[in-house]
Amino acid sequence: MAVSGVIDWVIQRISSIVISSYAIWMVFWMWSVHDIDYHAWIALYSNVWMQIYSVITVVATCAHAWIGMWTIGSDYLTVRQFGELATLVRTSYNIVCVVLLLLYVVWILYIMWNLT
Numbered sequence: 598m599a600v601s602g603v604i605d606w607v608i609q610r611i612s613s614i615v616i617s618s619y620a621i622w623m624v625f626w627m628w629s630v631h632d633i634d635y636h637a638w639i640a641l642y643s644n645v646w647m648q649i650y651s652v653i654t655v656v657a658t659c660a661h662a663w664i665g666m667w668t669i670g671s672d673y674l675t676v677r678q679f680g681e682l683a684t685l686v687r688t689s690y691n692i693v694c695v696v697l698l699l700l701y702v703v704w705i706l707y708i709m710w711n712l713t
Contacts (some may be wrong), residue, residue, distance in 0.1 A: 612661035616654060646666055648709045657700060659701060662698060663694065667694070
């Protein structure tokens with residue numbers, strides 16, 4: 598993903614704002630709803646706007662995570678650490694990260710749009 602450090606930086610900041618706003622909204626909602634039970638959660642997530650907001654937050658979280666995981670892989674899975682296997686280890690690591698993040702997004706999409 599790292600086309601440019603500036604692009605990564607901007608994506609990290611925007612995704613942080615989205616994730617933070619979602620967390621603040623959830624704290625506000627939990628504070629304002631005094632009787633939180635199964636029906637309250639269903640009512641909240643049956644709203645299409647909440648489903649969209651949740652999916653956007655999950656995608657932002659995955660973008661944020663990908664940049665962090667890519668950085669870890671490129672910084673620590675090096676020739677110095679793994680010798681000639683470094684490229685194989687780093688590529689395998691990146692593939693596992695991407696597959697897990699995509700599975701996470703698909704799983705959340707399935708959950709969000711099959712609630713009602």
